[in-house]
Amino acid sequence: MVLGTAWLFDAADVALLSFIMPLIKKEWALTPGLLGSVGAITTVGMMVGAIWFGYLADRHGKKNIIMLTLLIFTISNLGLAFTQDIYQFMIIRFITGLGLGGELPVAATIIADSFSGDRRSKMLILVDSFWAVGWIFASLLAFLFMPLYGWRPTVIITSLMAIYTLVLRRHLPEETNVKNTKTNIKASISQIWSPEHRRATICLSLLWFIIMFVYYGLFLWLPSVLMTKGFNMFHSFGYTLLTSFAQLPGYFLAAYLMDKISRKKVLAIYLVGTLIGAFIFGTASSNAMVIFGSILLSFFTLGAWGIMIALTPTQYPISHRGTGIGFTQAIGRIGATIGPYLVGLSLGLKVSITMIFFYFVIALLIGIAILLFGLIDNDQVDQK
Template identity: 75%
Template sequence: MVIGTAWLFDAADVALLSFIMPLIKKEWFLNDNQIGLVSSITTVGMMVGAILFGYLADKFGKKNIIIITLLIFSISNLVLALTTNVSQFMLVRFITGIGLGGELPVATTIIADSFSGHKRSKMLILVDSFWAIGWIVASLLAFLFMPIYGWRFTVIVTSVMALYTLVIRRHLPAQTNIKNEKLNLRIALSQIWAKDFRRATICLSLLWFIIMFTYYGMFLWLPSVLIKRGFSVVHSFGYTLLMSFAQLPGYFLAAYLMGKLTRKKVLEIYLVGTIIGAFLFGTAQNTFLVVFSSCLLSFFTLGAWGILIALTPTQYPIEIRGVGIGFTQSIGRIGATIGPYLIGFSLSINLSIATIFFYFVGSLILGIIILIFGMVDKDQKDSLVLE
C-alpha cells in the first residue's frame, strides 16, 4: 500500500499533464510542434531519472532514494504553477520527469526485494494497478476541480504529495536501505551487459520499447483521429473514467494468473489481446465499438505493462537490480517519445489508418517473437516450467 500510493501519485502527475496541455496551448498560443515538445520533455527527463536513480538506489539504499524522487516531482509541481511561458514550463517538466522516472524503478526494486516466487510477481502487478487509480484521481481533478480553480492551483494541490514522504520514511522496512557505496555507475552498467545478463538486457529493452511505443502512440494520438471521425465521446469525462477503470481487471487477472501459467505465457496472451484491441479501436465505426475496443485496449495494454514489471527485476541480482530496471525502462521511454511523433508525422502526410496500425501490430508481433524465442525467465521459483 505504501509503494502503491507513491505509484498513484506518479500516475496522477503524468495524467494531469495530458489535461493541462490543451489549456497552456490556448493560454500561451502554442502550435502543435511546441505542444509535442512539452509532451516529450517529461519523457526525456524520465529516461535520465530511471538510469540515475536506479543506480543511486543500488548505491545508497532504496528508501532514501524513493523519498528524494517523490520530493523532486512534488516540489517541481509547486514551481510549475509559477511558470509564465512555455520555456519555463518545459524546464520544470524536465526536472519533474527526472523525479518521476526515478521513482518507478526504485519502487519496483523495493517490492522485488521484499517478496519472492509467485507472490513477488503478484505484488509487482498489484502495485502497478495503482497507476489506474492515479489516472482516475487525475480525471476527477481535471474535470471537477480544474475548470473552477485553473490548472495552476490544481498542480499546487498535487504538490502536497511531498508530505507522503513522511509516511514512507516511517513505514518502509529497514532492508530497503541496504547500501553498496562502492558501486560505480560505469561498472554497474557494464555488469548488466555482462555475459550472464546481456540476453535479458537486450530482450527487456526491446520489450519495454515496444510496450511504451504502443501505449503512448495509441493513447495520445488515436483519440484525436476518432474525434475527426465524429466520435466526440473520447474526450468526455465518462469515457476517461471508464478507460481508467477498465485497466483494473486487466491487472487483477494478470496477478491471478501468476503461478497458474508462466509469466511469459501470460504476457504472450496480453500482447495478442492488445493486437486485437488495437485493431478494433482503429476500425471502430460506431460509438459502442469505440468504447468497447477502448476498454479492451486499456485492459490488455496496461496488464501487459504490469506483467513486464513483474518479469524485469527478477532477471538481475539485488546488487544491480535498480540499474537493470532503470536502464531497460529508459530504453522504453525512447519508444514513448518516438511513438506519438511517428503517428503525428504519419497523419500529417496523410497515411491511412491501416498503415499506421501496421506500426503497432508489427511491433507487437515482434514483441511476441522476442518474448518466445529470446526471453529466458531466470526466476525459476516463479515459473511452472524451468527453462
C-alpha cells in the same frame, strides 16, 4: 500501500498531461509537432532519472533515493503551475520526469527485495495496479475540477497529495543490503551486460521500448484523438474516465494468472489483447466501437505493463537489481519519447488515425516475437 503511490503519482501525472495538452495547445497556440515535444521531454527526463536513480538506489539505499525522487516530483509539479510559456513548461516537465523516472524502478526494487517466487510477481502487479487508481483520480480531476478552475490549480492538488505521501514514506523500514562500494555507474551497467545477463537485458530493453512506445503514444493523445473522431472535450474526458475503470480488472487477472501459467504466456496474451484493442480503436467508425477499443486498450496495455514490472526484477541479482530495472526501463523511455512525438508529427502531416494506430500494431507484433523467441524466463534467476 505506501509504495503503490509511486505508480499512482506516475499515472496521475501522465493522465493529467494528456488532459492538459489540448488546453495549452489553445492557450499558447501550439503546433501538433511542438505539442508532441511536451510529452517527449517528460519521458527524456524519466529516461535519465531511471538510470541514475536506479544506480544510486543500489549504492546508497532505496529508501533514501525514493524519498528524493518524490521530493523532486513535488517541487517541480508546484513550479509547473507558474509557468508562463511553453519553454518554461518543458523545462519543468523535464525535471518532473527525473523524479518520476527514478521513482518507479526504485519502488519496484524495494518490492522485489521483500518477496520471492509467485508472491513477488503478484505483489509487483498489485502495486502496479495503483497506476489505474492514479489514472482514475486524474480523470476525475480533469472531468470535474479542471473545467471549472483550469489546469494550474489542478497540478497543485497533485503536489499537495505528494507532500502527504512524503511524510508516510519516512516510515519505510531501513535496509540491510545497501552496497557501500565505490563502484561507478559505468561498472554497474557493465554487470547487467555480462554474459550471464546480456540476453535478458537486450530482450527486456526491447520489450520495455515497445510497451512504452505503445502506451505513451496512445494514452497521451487519447483525449485529442477522441476529439479528432468527433467527440468534444467534455465527452473526451468522460469517455477516458469510463475506460480507466477497465484497467483494474486487467491487473487483477494478470496477478491471478501468475501462478497458473508461465509469465511469458501471460505477457503474450496481454500483448495480443493490446494489439486487438489498437486495431479496433484505430478502425472504429461508431461510438460503441470507440468505447470497446478503448476498454480493450486500457485492460490489456496496463496489464502488460504490470507483468513487465513483475518479470524484470527477477532477471537480476539483488546487488544490481536497481541498475537493471532502471536501465531497461530507461531504454523503454526512448520508446515513450518517440511514441507521442510520432503521433503529433503524423497528425500534423494529416496522416489518418487508422494509419497511426497501425504503427502500434506493427510494434506489438515485433514485441510478441521478441517475447516468444528471444526472452528466457528462467525462474531460477528469481532470487533474493
